[in-house]
Amino acid sequence: MIGGEAGFGIMASGLMVTKTFSRGGLHVFDTIEYPSLIRGGHNTYLVRTADREVHAHTGYIDMLVALNEETIHLHKEEMSQTGCIIFDGKEEPEGRFGVHADISLFPIPLTEMIKSLGGKPIMRNTAALGATIALIGYDITILEGLMSDMFQHKGDKMVLDNIRIVRAGYDFMMDNHPGGSGMIVNPLDDSRKPVLTGNDAVGLGALAAGCKFYSAYPMTPASGLLHFLAAEEKNHNLVVKQTEDELAAVLMAIGASHAGVRAMTATSGGGFSLMTESLGLAAMTETPLVIMEGQRPGPSTGLATRTEQGDLRFVMHAAQGDFPRVVMAPGDVKECFWAAGQAFNLAEKYQIPVIILTDKFLTENHRTVEGFNAMTIDRGLLLDPEEMDVHSDYKRYEITESGVSPRVLPGHTNGIYNANSNEHDEYGVDQEDPGNRTAMMDKRMRKLEHILEELEEPVLYGPVESDVTLISWGSTKGPILEAMMLLEQNNIRVNFLQILYLLPFHAEQVARIMNNAGRTICVENNKGAQLAGVIRERTGLAVDEKLLKYSGRMFTPGEIAGGVMEMIGHG
Amino acid sequence: MIGGEAGFGIMASGLMVTKTFSRGGLHVFDTIEYPSLIRGGHNTYLVRTADREVHAHTGYIDMLVALNEETIHLHKEEMSQTGCIIFDGKEEPEGRFGVHADISLFPIPLTEMIKSLGGKPIMRNTAALGATIALIGYDITILEGLMSDMFQHKGDKMVLDNIRIVRAGYDFMMDNHPGGSGMIVNPLDDSRKPVLTGNDAVGLGALAAGCKFYSAYPMTPASGLLHFLAAEEKNHNLVVKQTEDELAAVLMAIGASHAGVRAMTATSGGGFSLMTESLGLAAMTETPLVIMEGQRPGPSTGLATRTEQGDLRFVMHAAQGDFPRVVMAPGDVKECFWAAGQAFNLAEKYQIPVIILTDKFLTENHRTVEGFNAMTIDRGLLLDPEEMDVHSDYKRYEITESGVSPRVLPGHTNGIYNANSNEHDEYGVDQEDPGNRTAMMDKRMRKLEHILEELEEPVLYGPVESDVTLISWGSTKGPILEAMMLLEQNNIRVNFLQILYLLPFHAEQVARIMNNAGRTICVENNKGAQLAGVIRERTGLAVDEKLLKYSGRMFTPGEIAGGVMEMIGHG
């Protein structure tokens, strides 16, 4: 972990560490914590790496790079028994900051070193990075290669300056502590695994799915998606538009989608509140729409830069009236990519709004992934101009068995119609007749049945037979997968039912699994146990236990394992 | 029923009929149907009266006043077997409009009559009213008295003109059909029962509860409340403010409430969408807030002037994060009055948002009520200036067992604090600490338990033992109560569980009743069977059957009775 005051450049150096490992073929997961302030608060960047997949942070720190003393005091309780601390200084201070004797302290005079090398104070990180690499016996040339790639656009001098400082830190440790820290990390291969946040993955997925229009209003933790796509505007011929508010963001996406472009918006709960009315507009006009909602702790502004899963029910039911929508909650970075692709397909195939529900933990933390395969594109019943040429009585809202009516893009002479937020007849014309109303409601809602049929059934991780079945959704997946290993080490047979699709809901399948399960424990990063409520609503079944956390922080695997053991009376 | 084209003055004359009966001590229920147009559409006003309480319309018409021929064609199927039709004309036409032979036709040359009396064409209604009174043998002086009260402010001439025309219609029928229609309606007494819509009742309830600030943006079917309160501004020293949008409407109410005034807003689903974000603001700042949401058929603009109960889940879950709120759904006009009063008490006692969920059917239809008793006012833990004088360390968000913290109004030197949409400590200061966060979430959510304890348990109408238990919420209450009579006539033992409070929910009590019930049938005026879902979520119990209507129209008692009989295989 690297920790220090906001403004110390912690985010940038953390990502360096992450990529140094991933370039060596290792798996990495990182966790970024910062308060809702630009400066002055305490920031941390926790990197975890291994030669197997890592799904979460562990909750303890093996190596702490403390850019100020406060960092040591804030985190000393989290240090692992044989951990070590790198700090800016000449020697171990009297009292060793009060840390346990088993913890090694590695002073390094960062400030002085930077000054003597003529660097800016913010480059203390850079030297610390070199020192870290030395202490774990990792290949310094990987970090140097990364530096040169990253600073290349700023010129050769910048590259050399940085490498000089990295080297200084590295050399200092090699000279003074040639034995290293005792911890050894070796590169695995040169596969240079990509490292992505959930935002990056959703963005890449959207690009691969042919999304060309992105309108949004900045809001943590969804802003990263805006930044990523804005930077790709030219490369992928996108229109990326920062709007005056979230009302306009979603409405522009609806307009663009109506005109035939795959369009998307993203926000967090507060902004989604402002999109609520337009969800219904998309549903009534049967316009495809993709929205990512990145949750953060509410109510209201809440804890703007922390994490929570408190908006499930909200996005399931936002906007007046009954209408079909899909709510999906990818559980990790890889699923974010596929969710984005599938969201566009479902939105177009069923001409409905699709919500990708993520959260701060998923959207802003990095994780290594393998590359992605090509994406399948399905635009559904979209009539092409040739098909329209022969159409003489086009009904945009034709009542069909599937509930889906053939769509046409505005521009064709035979395809003129009125997209209408009022209840309407098959042509889109205002129609107040009760019979028509009932038929149209049935038509629209019928889509849900067909969608459910095509959605993949929920996945059960772990053994089919188990004592404990953990049930969860979204980003808790990572910590749960890690917790399962801890539980297995304690000889507890555990499996995990991940609910990827919250709406429509695989009630039968979930009920079947629950009925065969031992103790069911719903794990949620919220106060309301919202998934447990959905499960009970849809299946009638109550989970046995609820393991909830709503401190604005994600579960650690240890917390889950501990919680489970307590619940099942396992001492 | 009076029917004709919009702009014919149907609303005004319908209300005249209603009041003519209520002034005679009769019970009245009326139903108004009009499309979302100002002119040109077909409007109807259906009045039902009896010497016992009437809860709904019946679905059939005893007497039809047809101001145009279209009205006859649109409604002839709904005529009761021995009904009669009053229409503008000199004689029965060839073919009798195709109506059944048992139905009497009463032509009256309205247009001519008005012309000869020098009235405006719109006064055809007035003559028709007189004719109606004659045909049912009712006391014409009651109508005359009403006319004189209603037109008084427009001057004596206006009064006399109108009475002259009423008389002409009356006399015409007395002269030509001295035997009347066979239907007889007699006044009961001179109790002059008040006739109110749900909007009126909520408005009166709010006034009685000491509401002094009402900010709103017009939206059917809540606009009536704005109009009523705006007219009362002077009488009751209110501030009534039409705002630029619903965002401002709810935020001004929050501001006013924060400063200490009982404040309220109202809207329909589309406007509520725009209020969503602010619900969370009220919750996080613990500001009392009362909102009436008058449902109409969605999604989106939908059927703007029709009725539906499609927003239950929406208002229960609107806005990000978990926070306490109350959702109550009065079932009739009387309950609207009390709901408003209770809403203010709960909002202030628990410092939360309270939503009164109504719909078009309830807010715009009139019904006779007995007068209302005085209202109890409970402002909760509101510290007065004397109490504040001795406070030296005031914590606005003090963590208490009940979850409620003593409130102070801005202005006192010792009561300065920061109302904060960010998560905060007990003083209201930004606080990101996980422990504080958890404690504050617990504090706020704790309120719900205490609220549930004080809410009246759900009422079971009808016999405790029954074959069928109808379960419903909101305005379906009226048609259900009437349907019960029909079912009893068919020897079906039926009772009715009315859910007045949707959130928090009396899960135990409902489960107990359901477990003791015979066949349970959930009756809802929506497509999604939303209450059935809530019940299952909270109790695990599935209702046996769902009787749903979502044509934009309310159930008739006959439809419910028929639906129930079909479901239980009766008949």
Add this chain to the structure above:
Amino acid sequence: MADASDFRTAIKPVWCPGCGNFGILTALRGALADSGLEPNQVMIVSGIGCHGAVTQYVHANGFHSIHGRTLPVATGIKLANHELQVIAMAGDGDGYGIGIGHFIHAMRRNLDITLLVHNNKRYSLTTGQTSPTTEKGSSTKSTPFGVIEVPVNPLTLALSSGATYISRGFAGDPPHLRKLIADGIAHKGFALVDVLQPCITFNHVNTNAFYKEKVYKLGEDGDYDPTDMVAAYERAVEWGDRIPTGLLYKESRPTYEDEVMTIKDMPLVERPVVGVDISKTMEQFR
């Protein structure tokens, strides 16, 4: 080439007989024809209010959206397919009340969209409450004791916000209005046509007769230079015995579409959806 009647539909308007919306409808159909457009090339986006149903009465692509949100929907459509001629329609409540934020921001963008506001100074569809353009002191259902705020002035707001074509028409003079709309369509950039529209049912002050007596056409009584912003400002605040109509201000500035680099070559909708290659994009994450 299409003429005005080609923009008719079979649906009978539900407006009150005598409503100013009829004049606007006539003018619009005429202007579309005058602009040499075919129905399939036109996209009309309306909000909610009496005006809203207009999409059903003009034979063209229509999007009857939600209250106050005409402009963002129109913007999305235009950016996705700028070959469509996009006409946005709004009521005064719609456009200058709940939707005024979009109004201001759309103007600073200068998209090539024509906005027609049916300004009847009332919330008519909801039965006649006050609107942002209602005159001070007016008594309505929601303000029985009189409105106490000053009305918004759409023309000065437009001048302050970068609109490049600002005009005012009168529903009682369809030929003149037709010309203004057609010129607005011809104008490259955001064109505002604020239309004085009598509502015979709920506005008994700003009636047809009221306007007939007061409106005059800019330029008819001497030279008027619509490129002079200060002169425009002076006329924009004129409201009393004389009410100016016509083209108030015009300026030439690149449109938004001109400046969005990725739609210069072709409309966005024509870019392929299938077969996007992300492998290069992926490199930055290694």
Add this chain to the structure above:
Amino acid sequence: MADASDFRTAIKPVWCPGCGNFGILTALRGALADSGLEPNQVMIVSGIGCHGAVTQYVHANGFHSIHGRTLPVATGIKLANHELQVIAMAGDGDGYGIGIGHFIHAMRRNLDITLLVHNNKRYSLTTGQTSPTTEKGSSTKSTPFGVIEVPVNPLTLALSSGATYISRGFAGDPPHLRKLIADGIAHKGFALVDVLQPCITFNHVNTNAFYKEKVYKLGEDGDYDPTDMVAAYERAVEWGDRIPTGLLYKESRPTYEDEVMTIKDMPLVERPVVGVDISKTMEQFR
């Protein structure tokens, strides 16, 4: 009587060292003291953005509301208790972006509220995206290829919307700003103080030095009449080598509170809640 230090709290601002918000904070505390106010008489309503935390740094009643919604909350508070001196604070995104509709409508109401906008021309709390006042061409995280819309001009918008006190201050000149705020508070009616605020972290164009070089005070180089609207308009559009600060425009017109008939006698909050008699009201329903 309170002095500026009485408006301090024990909480240390979290703003970046050198942020313009410090100057605004200093000026505000001073202005409150200069206005002879006590902390309990003042109500500060802020939105969300870097500025938002200001309610915690001024010892006075505070309401840290949501993004863009400062003004309606402030309006509700003011109408409920017009004896409170209500200061609304907003960021440029907050006040001129998402909240611009409230801004326009608040001005036409002319409530006796003072609005301070921390105009740093960026969305800073969300790490530096473009804002409605960002200069055309600027590259930000959300506009890496440059902003292509023209910025809103809050001053001309205010002039067009009926604001009765319009001024611009500079965070780098707290004494001058203090005076503007105090005058805004003293002014009866809606007072806008747009504050040029350097954001040292995300705005490297409109820096302290940038402004220091360009700002001048209206009236310092010859007579300036702040009651002349046309003159004000001309200065309001000035933005280049010279940027005017000071009082741009002032006008006297009844405040909203003056015209709300039911709060003339006493603040609404003092009306009794208990014991309302509705029996007379009931009569109309018989």
